[in-house]
Amino acid sequence: SSRVVIIGAGIVGANLADELSARGWTDITVVDQGPLDMAGGSTSHAPGLVFQSNASKSLSLFARYTVEKLKSLERDGESCFNQVGGLEVATTPERLEELKRKHGFATSWGIETRLVGADDCLDVYPLLNKDLVLGGLHIPSDGLALAARAVQLLIARTRKAGVRYLGSTPVTGIGQAHGRVTGVVTPSGAIPADIVISCAGFWGVEVGAMAGVSIPLLPMAHQYVKTTAVPAQAGRNELPNGANLPILRYQDQDLYYREHGDRFGIGYYGHRPIAVDAAALGQTPKVVSEDSMPSRLKFTPQDFEPAWKLSQELLPALQKSMVAEGFNGILSFTPDGGPLVGQAPNLDGFFVAEAVWVTHSAGVARALAEILTTGKSQVDLGGCDLSRFDPVQLTPAYVKETSQQDFVEVYDIVHPFQPRDSPRNLRVSPFYEPQRQLGACFLETSGWERAEWYEANAELLSNLPAKWRPVERDTWSSRYYSPIAAAEAWKTRTAAAMYDLTAQRRLEVTGPGAVDLLMRLTTGAVSRPPGTVTYALLLDSQGGIRSDLMITRLDERTFQIGANGPMDVAYLAREARVQTAAAPNQYVQVRDITSGTCCIGLWGPRARDVALAVSTDDLSTPGLPYMRAKRTTMAGIPVTVMNVSYVGEPGWEIHTTSDCGLYLWNALWRAGQPHGLIAAGRSAFYALRLERGIRLWGVDMTTEHDPYEAGLGFALRATGDDYVGRHALRGRSSETATRRLRCLAVDDGRSMVLGKEPVFAGDKAVGYVTSAAFGYTVGRPLAYAYLAAHVSEGDTVEIEYFGRRIRATVLSDPTYNMPHVDQPR
Ligand code: FAD
Secondary structure, three states: OOOEEEEOOOHHHHHHHHHHHHOOOOOEEEEOOOOOOOOOOHHHOOOOEEOOOOOOHHHHHHHHHHHHHHHHOEEOOEEOEEOOOEEEEEOOHHHHHHHHHHHHHHHHOOOOOEEEEHHHHHHHOOOOOOOOOOEEEEEOOOEEEOHHHHHHHHHHHHHHOOOEEEOOOOOOEEEEEOOEEEEEEEOOEEEEOOEEEEOOHHHHHHHHHHHOOOOOOEEEEEEEEEEOOOHHHOOOOOOOOOOOOOEEEEHHHOEEEEEEOOEEEEEEOOOOOOEOOHHHHOOOOOOOOOOOOOOEEOOOHHHHHHHHHHHHHHOHHHHHOOEEEEEEEEEEEOOOOOOEEEEOOOOEOEEEEEOOOHHHHHHHHHHHHHHHHHOOOOOOOHHHEHHHOOHHHOOHHHHHHHHHHHHHOOOOOOOOOOOOOOOOOOEOOOOHHHHHHOOEEEEEEOOEEEEEEEHHHHHHHHHOOHHHOOOOOOOOOOOOOOOHHHHHHHHHHHOEEEEEOOOOEEEEEEOOOHHHHHHHHEOOOOOOOOOEEEEEEEEOOOOOEEEEEEEEEEEOOEEEEEEOOHHHHHHHHHHHHHHHHHOHHHOOEEEEOOOOEEEEEEEOOOHHHHHHHHOOOOOOOOOOOOOEEEEEEEOOEEEEEEOOOOOOOOEEEEEEEHHHHHHHHHHHHHHHHHHOEEEOOHHHHHHHHHHOOOOOEOOOEOOOOOOOOOOOHHHOOOOOOOOOOHHHHOOOOOOOOOEEEEEEEEOOOOOOOOOOOEEEEOOEEEEEEEEEEEEOOOOEEEEEEEEEOOOOOOOEEEEEEOOEEEEEEEEOOOOOOOOOOOOOO
8 A cells, every 4th residue: 555654643643544544554654743642732632522513514424423433432341432412502592593503404414403492401401500591402412522542542553453653753844756745754764655644733834834835724722721629510420521411512602611520621712812823832842741732822811701700600500619720722723614634736645634623533534534545535525625725815814814713703603605804805806896886795705705786786676577576585594685686687587787707717728638638537528629618527536526617628729617616726737737747748737717817797688789789790699609619809808708608598708818807897888788788796696597407516516426416417428538437427327316406496485595404305304405595587495405316396395494394396407498598508
């Protein structure tokens, strides 16, 4: 097997060594700068609360696996998990609602939870103040991980299987040659390796720097204290760390609790963000104790003051105790709160698994081990991939700003559309100024400002035909929403609208090997002549969908690709490097051209009239049929025009360089006024694409789905050479798929859902909502969900939204067919 070096023997490194060795890998060395009996990282002091429910499906599944694994890891009859259960309490009406939403996620991801009233909370947790608690969420399978013990058992088990451990050995350098790692450097010599995996926890930035890899995490202090003995707890638990009560979260005040025998442990996130410079912590001592642990900083009691008062209110029994000891522990935060997992985009063979909680440690380790040994993780890693950030998101300033916000919001109720507060206006399209003048409401994604709707279109609401009038929404689904979106959808279907698509990823693939690369990696028949546009998928080796692409052949050796994100860039660029190295005369280059270009989607029954006013070229259907592209000019600006449509109306994506974007926007805007042209935002776009049945990668499909399940079998080419994933799909078809992505319409015509809600057939949860939006054209809320293949059109199901069941009927998909065009896309 490959020679592997793992940096870090915390809960992540130890689990990874175990998962790899369980899969038959034999040449593994784990190096830690600290002593192996207590290495001094975050794991050494982690109180080990494992709350499994999470808005992220992947993180919930990772947590569930951690629970299973730690339960099975035992010595002398004692396992590494104390399954006391978990209780999240609500003390505000908003939190009570939030717990219903959380119960929904947990149900969607297959984790059993119970919404409980105030009295039941007291049954489960008698120490609670009954005057404060309104209700709770009880998760019977949550509990306490004995993380430090687990590390010792994993080290012992893997040592037996031949894994080598080097304690008190700092890695000081990463060897590399020709874009690949060659090993690590330590004071006692170099260790050669084919694969190096940094599990260095909050030291990840420093280890990354040794390899020239930017690691977007920020080490931050988080307070944890232990009380003196609580008289009411005397004799209830084994000392010093026994626990019987569920782990407790009081998220309204950023607090959590566990028992340590007759004492309490209290964790607090409500204090000011305290960023830490890991490089300044110095060397880990040869013997680590609680006092000399590098991951423990001196307690700052003034930061804890409000927490102590709040804790005594929630748990009055604590009034008979005091804070005995405390520390500011260090752990990692990231710009979007997710962990960092996977291969570095710029260094082959260098992997990381960092910013991982104890809660997710075994699950993440299993996923990475699966990637290394089979090329695919059974749980989707999209939201965890190290490559998911753009260069502007990797700067220390961005990482600090956003990770601190992540710390502040860690227990907050966060709406799925909530934009970050800062930095804002980091990335704007060339159309930003006219959009602002039209009263654009901007939300933020990956640093980009994106117009959701335009206040200038508010005046259209008074003319909106009755059929198009938006329905009243509940408070949650009306946040970050305006009924103006209905008017924008109406104008798109009846006149013309321009959409700013600049933030969508654009790549250029060039070179004599371009066709080969795209034929090998994508499912599309891309070797067709210049001017053709092909919708295609990127699959993993086992047929899971790793992305979807719109591939335009511009000339013999140049393609422009509409892709999903930096992960696509990393993957295609890496494969291009491999191909070029193997066959230099078949070289191929992949470039992310998003920032240097811009794009307007011009669609609607009158789009052609608008285009005619700025172009003398033949853009009629015979002149430029559906799924065809050409380079031409509009208003004197060189553009690439593609006849494609996400919204289901005729029109084009019009691409040009950033410098000319504003001129083009203004020219189209002026030309469009006589034809009723408006600017429309993402809110309408999202709804119209759903009516059109267009799948969104990362939401409607991930590596956990194959093309047949996702309803994308049409994107697989039938002939030609093999592509990655084709072999795995042999024997599969739409008929053999056991689940399928189905379109649901809400029966009452007005109850909104937003995504991730569980879908029920009778009492049984049978799936969950992927995307949802109000279908303005069909006049009903729409939702997509994977349902068992036997479910057919006309069947009814129920969607659970904040604890309420909403009836929905399975419709044919899509609900809106594009006029004049009969191809699937
Ligand atoms: P670590 O345990 O930090 O291990 C990294 C290892 O890498 C260290 O041993 C270090 O010595 C080694 N290393 C670093 N650089 C080098 C180098 N150059 N050469 C060699 N070795 C190197 N999580 C939960 O899930 N539940 C909780 O209740 C919980 N509570 C927490 C409470 C506090 C106060 C804190 C601070 C954290 C808490 N966490 C909790 C988070 C959790 O502790 C961490 O996320 C987790 O332990 C990280 O594990 P790790 O293996 O990635 O990192």
